[in-house]
Amino acid sequence: MHILFSKPLFPNILGITVVLILSGWLMVQAQGNWIFIIAIILVEFLVISIIFMQFYNKYARPLNKASKTVNEMIKGNYSARFNNSNSKEMEQLSKNINKLARNMNEITIQEQMQAEQLTSIIDNMKNGLALIDEKGYVHLVNRGFLEMFQGEDKQYRGHLYYDVFENEAMHNVVQETFLYEQPVKEQFKNERGLTKNYMEVIAAPVFNEHNMIKGAVLVIYDITELKRLEKMRKDFVANVSHELRTPITSIRGFAETLKEKQHDEQAAEEFIEIIYKESHRLQLLIEDLLELSRLEREDFQLEKERFNAKQMIDEVLPQLEQKAAKKDLDFTTSISPDTDVYADSDKLKQVIINLVDNAINYTPSGGNIHLSINEENERVHILIEDTGIGIEQKATSRVFERFYRVDKDRSRNTGGTGLGLAIVKHIVEVHQGEIVLESEVDKGTAVHVYIPKP
Ligand SMILES: Nc1ncnc2c1ncn2[C@@H]1O[C@H](COP(=O)(O)OP(=O)(O)OP(=O)(O)O)[C@@H](O)[C@H]1O
Ligand SMILES: [Mg+2]
Structure with a gap:
């Protein structure tokens, strides 16, 4: 009314x-x-x-x-x-x-922006991402996923996951996620033509507001680099153990023989000499390992200063000349007198001593070794050349790896640990420098070190 x-x-x-x-x-x-x-x-x-x-x-x-x-x-x-x-x-x-x-x-614009942001995050993340509903249909695969498996969006979207995911591990993680309603992780190899990548897939269940499983989200990581580092670490541990075992076995063997006292005076002296040499080798090896680990530490600090290159060389020259003379090698230098270097002088000396040592060790008597230092395009160029045995092409990049020796026996005879060039490369790199090795078998080797000027 x-x-x-x-x-x-x-x-x-x-x-x-x-x-x-x-x-x-x-x-x-x-x-x-x-x-x-x-x-x-x-x-x-x-x-x-x-x-x-x-x-x-x-x-x-x-x-x-x-x-x-x-x-x-x-x-x-x-x-x-x-x-x-x-x-x-x-x-x-x-x-x-x-x-x-x-x-x-306004609400729609905000929603659109959020949706766009989400799409852009999903598409720009390096990892692969896939969304599967409770019936097993693929709802979404991002760009990272398509790059990893080299496919097109329409190949996956709207299809059953077990029809379109080629890898068995991917099927397993989805099945187990639906079965146990818990995140599941697995690693697998992804071979594409000649390249082989290691992947890790993590599948996690997606629940609705009533706690019922609604689907699964898959995140795929490329762990190839991680695997490579893991292998490097394992190889390193194996190499260190091997390198330590050789001198220790030798020391122990000769010590045991000495203990049995069934040898003449001269043999005893020889054994003691071997024990001394081997223990020295052990010491060198441990010192080199410690040096490498110091250089690799994140908080490693160079003690950089400006100094004259010629003065630095003069401090190490007598020791190098003596070594070269002992092996009847002609050792010459040409160092431009005004060249200043901005670097850690002890570490740079270590680089030069190591490289000249190699030149001496791997050049037969009567050969030549030349050390030169010049300035070149805002960099200091240190060059060590020898007329030695050289390194075959395929080994030139590997000589910087730890414990790598072209000829193990010959290098061991020189008392080498196989860590010298690894340390040299590290030192050059922490100076933001560059090292280049050129070599020809039976002709000789040239090692160029470039240190940037401040
Ligand atoms: N100037 C060179 N001429 C020929 N071969 C070389 C030369 N320098 C290095 N090499 C090769 O590279 C390998 C690695 O050198 P590196 O200096 O790292 O180890 P090393 O000399 O064996 O031992 P150390 O750790 O005592 O230096 C050597 O074993 C040798 O085979
Ligand atoms: Mg060496």
């Missing part, structure tokens, strides 16, 4: 009532005059029509427009607007509808 007295309706109902009462009264006054009665009905009709028209224009037509605007918004068109100021009520309604549209527009 109260709706009749509501604001938009009441004045119109009142108006119509007044018109009806007035026309009723006029008809009674007309006393059967038909012409007058028809005229009253026409006027009554006209007045009521005008009232309805006004009501329609003021409320029904705007409501119709408002409804159309809301319909547009339902369809997702949040730029639709409704403007009407025919009445206070319509003005309020239009303001509210427009505010709603603006809010919805």
Whole structure:
């Protein structure tokens, strides 16, 4: 009942009532005059029509427009607007509808931005990512995934995972995730043509709000580099053990023989000499290993200073010349007198001593060794050349590996540990320098070291 007295309706109902009462009264006054009665009905009709028209224009037509605007918004068109100021009520309604549209527009833009950010994160992550629903259909694979397995999006999306994932390990992790509803991890080899990569896949279940499994998300990492480092570490431990075992076995063997006391004086001296040499070798090996581990420490600090190259060489020259002379080698130097170096002088000396030592060790008597230092394009160029046995092409890059020796026996005879060049390379690299080795079998070797100028 109260709706009749509501604001938009009441004045119109009142108006119509007044018109009806007035026309009723006029008809009674007309006393059967038909012409007058028809005229009253026409006027009554006209007045009521005008009232309805006004009501329609003021409320029904705007409501119709408002409804159309809301319909547009339902369809997702949040730029639709409704403007009407025919009445206070319509003005309020239009303001509210427009505010709603603006809010919805903002929310949609934010959602779009978030979705775009998420897509961009998913696509730009280096790891592979795949999303599988509870029925086993692939819903999403990112760019990283497609690069890892060299496929196209349409090959995977919408297909059953066991039809499109080639690797058995990937099937297993999905099955186990659905079975145990827990994250599962597995490693596998991914062979693509000639390249072989090691991968790790982690599958995790996805639950809905009722804690029911809804699918699984798979993240695939390329762990090739990690595997390589792991292998390097294992090889290193094996190499160190092997290198330590040789002198220790020898020391122990000769010590045991000495203990048995079944030998003459001269043999005893020989044995002691061997024990001494081998223990010296052990010491060198341990010192080199410690040096390498010091250089590899993250907090390793070079003690850099500016010094003259010629002065530095003068400090080590007598010891090098003596060694070369002992082997009847011609050792010459050419060092430009004004060349200054900015480096850790002890470490740079170690580099030069190591390289000249190699030149001496691997050059037969009568050969030549030349050391030169010059400035070249903002770098100091240190060059050590010999006319020795040389290194075959395929070994030139490997000589910088720890314990690598071209000829194990010959190198061991020189007392070498096989760590010299590894240490040299490390020192050059911590100086942001470069080392290049050129060699030809039976012709000789040239090692170039470049240290940047500050
Ligand atoms: N100038 C050179 N001429 C020929 N071969 C070389 C020369 N320098 C290095 N090599 C080869 O490279 C290998 C690695 O050298 P590196 O200096 O690392 O070890 P090493 O000399 O055997 O032992 P050390 O650790 O005592 O130096 C050597 O065993 C040798 O075979
Ligand atoms: Mg050496």
